[in-house]
Amino acid sequence: VHKQNLNILQHKLDQLHPADVAYILESLPLDDRLMVWDLVKAERDGEILLEASDAVRQTLIADMDSEELLAAAEQLNTDELADLAPDLPKDVLQDLMYSLDTQNRERLQSALSYPEDTVGAIMDFDIVxxxxxxxxxxxxxxxxxxxxxxxxxxxxxxxxxxxxxxxxxxxxxxxxxxxxxxxxxxxxxxxxxxxxxxxxxxxxxxxxxxxxxxxxxxxxxxxxxxxxxxxxxxxxxxxxxxxxxxxxAGLREEEDFFASIWKSVQNRWAWLAINLVTALVASRVIGLFEDSIEKIVALAALMPIVAGIGGNSGNQTSTMIVRGLALGQISSYHMKSLLQKELGVALLNGLLWGGVLGLIAYMLYGSAALGMVMMAAMTLNLLLAAVNGVMIPLVMNKLGRDPAVGTSVLITAITDSGGFLIFLGLATIILL
Amino acid sequence: VHKQNLNILQHKLDQLHPADVAYILESLPLDDRLMVWDLVKAERDGEILLEASDAVRQTLIADMDSEELLAAAEQLNTDELADLAPDLPKDVLQDLMYSLDTQNRERLQSALSYPEDTVGAIMDFDIVxxxxxxxxxxxxxxxxxxxxxxxxxxxxxxxxxxxxxxxxxxxxxxxxxxxxxxxxxxxxxxxxxxxxxxxxxxxxxxxxxxxxxxxxxxxxxxxxxxxxxxxxxxxxxxxxxxxxxxxxAGLREEEDFFASIWKSVQNRWAWLAINLVTALVASRVIGLFEDSIEKIVALAALMPIVAGIGGNSGNQTSTMIVRGLALGQISSYHMKSLLQKELGVALLNGLLWGGVLGLIAYMLYGSAALGMVMMAAMTLNLLLAAVNGVMIPLVMNKLGRDPAVGTSVLITAITDSGGFLIFLGLATIILL
Missing domain, CATH: 3.10.580.10 (CBS-domain)
Incomplete structure (x- = not known):
């Protein structure tokens, strides 16, 4: 870029709202981002850092030396500092503490002492x-x-x-x-x-x-x-x-869209590892029935349907329950009535869709018994999905854990392994 | 309930904020809800209806006759009426229009004329x-x-x-x-x-x-x-x-937790039907390889792993992209760099996790060739998931559709059928 163009760009940046500058920085690949960041006037660094997303803020801070960071931080008031502090290097934070007067140092320390998800961490001190x-x-x-x-x-x-x-x-x-x-x-x-x-x-x-x-x-x-x-x-x-x-979706944190491949892999690996384990368990369940599959190979083609529909239905139920818990509209007090309702929905869906699938299985493979097994397995797996879709979020909530995290993995794991077990088990008992 | 208790309850309700009354109504099963609703003073009906969720509001409106509804609506100002209007019976809405003066009637008509997701539909007229x-x-x-x-x-x-x-x-x-x-x-x-x-x-x-x-x-x-x-x-x-x-999760709309089983089935059936179709397609893909499975039954146990991990990985990618689109941070302009990055992540994950799985398959079934097929299939399916995870939301967005709706179904369908095809296809070519 020509020097003249840089001047024009710099002039334009100076006129923008800090939130708009942060937004531009977030939409740029790393190299361009740091170039634009250097053009921003030093006295605006603090407010722009505040507006940037966590992932992008870290790339910007990594590009600044201690002196620049200290200068940027000194433009902010105490509650803004509290937001920025967790991302600052330790030595900068210490220097910063020294530079504050007693009241503001105490405020900053108290703001930092509250857990991230409490009112103490988000309050400000601009009180009249x-x-x-x-x-x-x-x-x-x-x-x-x-x-x-x-x-x-x-x-x-x-x-x-x-x-x-x-x-x-x-x-x-x-x-x-x-x-x-x-x-x-x-x-x-x-x-x-x-x-x-x-x-x-x-x-x-x-x-x-x-x-x-x-x-x-x-x-x-x-x-x-x-x-x-x-x-x-x-x-x-x-x-x-x-x-x-x-x-x-199992992403550990917000991702910078232009982060390195390696950083993205780290952000996502935990979830994939968990899925690998649950998939292996399901695979071993199928392994138990290899004899049955060898005799009736149609089972291999039909079994993913039973598992898949169960997972989707269970996730519908748990999404409802998680939402109700978040809004405070339901609690374990309602467990019985919610279970009754969801079991009713599952039974109706099982007979309906299980019936359709049983018919299709019968038409494809010409075995009425296989069709019946399909319908029975679908219904049972949907009932299993309903029970878990209601119970897992309610139990997680009672244990004081966030029911939105992990519920989906658990339910899919149960309906996968459970679906294979129910379908292949029923087939082995009835058809062989 | 004793009459005296009802009086106490009524007195308590009168003292609550309308939003709190709405919240209580939402947490009650239908019978209790309507009983409490009857206790609420008629002149507060309007503001409480406004605060209630769509699903619950409908049950309350269904319990009121035209006269009560008209009385409730007349307590509201024009922009509040505009929020309530879509839920009112046609004749009540018409009576209401007649009862308004010219300025307010025009305002209400114009507010109702704007699509639900525009500023015109959410603005109010309380301007000084x-x-x-x-x-x-x-x-x-x-x-x-x-x-x-x-x-x-x-x-x-x-x-x-x-x-x-x-x-x-x-x-x-x-x-x-x-x-x-x-x-x-x-x-x-x-x-x-x-x-x-x-x-x-x-x-x-x-x-x-x-x-x-x-x-x-x-x-x-x-x-x-x-x-x-x-x-x-x-x-x-x-x-x-x-x-x-x-x-x-494929829920068509917000559900009243205490709605009838039949209403819930209706809310959820469309998604289950779509899943049934995609699961059937995947099942037919497996059907193509029944000969191979009959010969190497281990394939049946391993194939759901390849499909499942692909689906999860694809949904991670698409969640990122959907989020970036919603925040306006990415557009189809970034397609190439996003594809490069996601393909890199997929390749790394494929070699890593595919390697682990290949090793496990080798240990379980004693066939090095089967292990190699597993690793290759995992890698290819993760690449397929990455391409679709990037492209589907971007294309949906370009077509002017909401990329959050349906993307997950599409990706899972592709990685399921694709995963089975890749794994069983490779196995048939290499192992048989």
Whole structure:
């Protein structure tokens, strides 16, 4: 690229929103990405790193030396630092800690001390606080003197002398009421509050349900420690959905599309290894019946149908249950009624589709007994799939594990091996 | 239940947020649900219907007569009506149209005329507009006289005499500036705007990227026609993620957990039917090689491994691509580099896992040639999976179809039939 073109590109980048620059970086192969990254003004590095996806952020950080990283980090405020910190080299993080004042160092340490999926890890400290005994007139004068009015502020937090939350004052009440009114007379005292140890996905659900823009975070003594904003919540919802989708397909983490082949292999190998083991088990189940297959070779052609349909049906059931658990609409309390329903669906589907398949098997191979075995095996495997589709997510949930992870593998493993066992077993008993 | 208990329950329900009542209704089996629904005060029916999931809303509407429905609908404003309208019986909708004034009828008709996945279908009309030549003092007086200050209002929309959008005035600027300032001097003129025909998922992505709370919707002449709010956008993100998850498992729509068995069978049958067809095709491929299987029965036990691992690997690849397309990070422009990478990953995985499996096959059956066939077939099927995992989503996207729907079925069908064909074909050529 010519030097002049680089200048034009640099000028264009300077005018873009940091999120747009991050997006461009994500869409570029590694070499081009690092070239563009070098063109970005150093004082924008911090905000762009924040916007980039985890995988791409790591490639950008790997390209920077300690000094550049420190300079970038120093442009960020404490909660932004907390987001970036896990990706920073240890020595940079340490230097950074030294450069902070006491309050911000304590905030950063406390933010880093909360597990990733809790409110404590996603809250920020851009809180505007007022007392309840002042008038709106005073509030307005105070706000106008603030060095920075934080984004997304739709309400002010009312605290007492000891930082204990008394209530919240929506901006619109400041606008709509007489300047002489006292804060305490018009603040709302029943606002939704969160605790740092609350789960962030629960908080996200509360934001959706009550249509919140910001909400205060308080400790067990109702002392105000931070706030959550709707933009963070949107990120949580999106990331959760993506994590579900990735884990569904057995990808360990988000992949940089232009990552090396070796990195991609590492990201995917665990799942393939698990599948290999379950496939080997299923293969050994078939191995038990090699004599039967040798005598009736049609069994080999028909058996994958029984296993496959069972797997699909089981995954339909478990997807429903996982979704219901995530929305909090079902619990192990409903186990009996859910089992009854799913067994009913499986029985109906088994007789229906098993009947169709039995007929096809009869027409293909001219054996009515083979057709009957096919229908019976389909029905039994669908019932097996239904029981596991209901039970596995409910049990995983009861054990405190995420039912979205691994359920699909387990169900497919059971319906594969189970399907082969049921079909070949029935055939051996009835047909031989 | 005793009458007294019902009174207590009714009292409790009256105190709950409509979203919480909807949540309780969703968690109850049909009989209990309708009993609780009857206890809810009639004047809250509308807002609770809005909060309920589609499947549950339908059961509640089915329980109401036209008069009750009309009464419920009349409590809602136009954009809420637009959300509810598709579920209402035709005659109720018609009566409703008559009961509206001209402006609201036109708004409702226009909202219903936009496709479900566009901005026009999700915008609301709770807009507060001002002129640019007035002072903040006048703005404040105007706001205090408003009958209702809409939720989520973080900015006012500045229009001229012809309703053309001139800019937006964030509430915080009203608070932070001197009351004598003119709106035109402090309004922001580079706000993100949407058009009614924009796709709602694109709008959602813009909300996330630019951290918006509300945004104006304008027609092609920049005439202000509505607004979008972040709570609607959160619903869109959540629904999109859920739709992906459901379509992944082949569920046609969201299921009411306590729906009848028959309804559930209908929701799931299409997918099972498709799977039946693809499984039958794979079965016929095996049928072609019955002679080979009769001679070497080990082939029957090993073939599902080749097919299964191929399917899983192909779904990993396609999940990545579908995600990249959804985020707008990749397009058919990247086809070549993505293909190269995925083929590299497949080759490496094929040699690695194919090698392991070949070794296991050799140990189990004592045939080095069988082990070699296993390894070669694994590698070839993983390459087939990689090509399809990249191409199918890209082609679907190019044809204007949603790549999340059906991709998984197609890939599994190809890797199943392809895996059987490759493995049994190679075995027939080399071993017999």
């Amino acid at each position: 606080t007022i007392r309840d005994d002042i008038t709106l007139e005073v509030v307005l004068r105070y706000l106008r003197r603030l060095p920075k009015f934080p984004d997304h502020t739709d309400k002010l937090f009312v605290i007492n002398r000891d930082d204990i939350l008394q209530g919240v004052l929506p901006l619109k009440r400041i606008i709509l009421n007489d300047p002489e009114t006292a804060v305490g007379d018009i603040m709302s005292t029943d606002a939704v509050v969160f605790h740092p140890e609350d789960m962030s996905d629960q908080a996200a659900m509360a934001f959706e349900r009550y249509d919140l823009v910001t909400a205060p975070v308080v400790d067990n003594n109702r002392k105000l420690v931070g706030r959550i904003t709707v933009d963070t919540v949107m990120d949580i919802i999106r990331e959760e959905a993506e994590a579900d989708m990735l884990s569904w | 507009t001002i002129r640019d030549d007035i002072t903040l003092e006048v703005v404040l007086r105007y706001l205090r006289r408003l009958p209702k200050f809409p939720d989520h209002t973080d900015k006012l929309f500045v229009i001229n005499r012809d309703d053309i959008l001139q800019g937006v005035l964030p509430l915080k600027r009203i608070i932070l500036n001197d009351p004598e300032t003119a709106v035109g001097d402090i309004m922001s003129t580079d706000a993100v705007v949407f058009h009614p025909e924009d796709m709602s998922d694109q709008a959602a992505m813009a909300f996330e990227r630019y951290d918006l709370v509300t945004a104006p919707v304008v027609d092609n002449n920049r005439k202000l026609v509505g607004r979008i709010t972040v709570d609607t956008v959160m619903d869109i993100i959540r629904e999109e993620a859920e739709a992906d998850m459901l379509s992944w």
